[in-house]
Amino acid sequence: MDWISDPVVSRGVSEQGFSLKCQGRRVPGLAWWPEEGAAPRPVVLLGHGGTLHKRSEYILSMARRFVRHKGFAAVAIDGPIHGDRSSGPEGDPESRGVSVQAWWSNESIDRMIEDWKATLDALQSSDLVGQAPVGYWGLSMGTFFGLSFVAAEPRVRAAVLGLMGAMGSTEERQVQDARRVACPTLFLQQWDDELIPRDRALKLFDALGSRDKRLHSHPGRHIEVPREETDASEEFLAAHLST
């Protein structure tokens, strides 16, 4: 885990960029943590949505919430073909010039599981996080990858997922992985989602193996998740990660 920028502090929140090696790839990430205090501290892994990146406004906002309100750390990495992996120095060579929709594949899921596991390994041996509870928060593409990651990673103690359905070329894989998710899960769905058909989202929620799961649905389109669920996300993860 190489720090690739100087830490910047904003209203009590330290932020720093990093890069780590995974299977020959460079994974670009950002970490946030409280200016005060010391590890070990719980960490929330943040998976951004399609066409966005690790410092999109809502990712930054979620990160700062967990740091400021709960004293947690937060970490985001760019998805494949996104952010600094699209064109920056960390760009995947094989992804240059590839359509952003090319991430919808089983192979991309496999690579993101590896990337998140490598990130978590690095965090747990760092003096930023250490051996502490881990949560995951990611919607849309952040669930496309995150659901399979959470299924494969017993260190994740609770997850907020949603805005995604079991569909397309990956439907079978998504359902299989959903069955293996065992941690408490909050699943968000938009009743009028124009990208993810309602029945596909409900199918994915239905498949989740967690006994402790809940679905929260609201009227509105894909990106119209209300602030109420930002609050619910924060309280849900905090309840499961606070020791």
Added chain:
Amino acid sequence: MDWISDPVVSRGVSEQGFSLKCQGRRVPGLAWWPEEGAAPRPVVLLGHGGTLHKRSEYILSMARRFVRHKGFAAVAIDGPIHGDRSSGPEGDPESRGVSVQAWWSNESIDRMIEDWKATLDALQSSDLVGQAPVGYWGLSMGTFFGLSFVAAEPRVRAAVLGLMGAMGSTEERQVQDARRVACPTLFLQQWDDELIPRDRALKLFDALGSRDKRLHSHPGRHIEVPREETDASEEFLAAHLST
């Protein structure tokens, strides 16, 4: 509104039985309010489930929550053919010996709307509640009647509904009334509900006319609504009724 028992106080909660006349019927009810303080105070109307009554354990528990935690009043009345309307002195003469399932009818809905409106009229002219915000909480049969009451009663400012679907002989009426519900609504659904098919419940949620509505679904059977939603109910109604 005739008080038909002496008030009893339990840990700060006053409770008293009442009876009121509505269209020639006697409606038996219970009121709870804080021992301290004075009207006007918000009131939550509590609609119990089928085969149960106005003082079933969970109704009593919800009532005491609103009184103790929020300083509200709470009121429950027996549904048709239920509680003191089945066999007691307040029993509907026409309901004696009738199966408890006989409540599933448009006529029962119409009568319960009248009963609830008469109850609310009496409360608003009493020195127990007065002119103050009104909420409704009722699941299962409490939604079968309550949804139509809320649709017909603009004084209700927010509602918690659920464990019910648009189905059977009343399906069309339920959908029409749902479209006329305009207040903020929390709708609860049990994913494995053995009494209300999932698609029937989702159809009723879908039909709700409120722009501000949310669906919370959990695994489990009809009566297994988790405590998490008791908390959510309390906070949801309190947020809308506190002035």
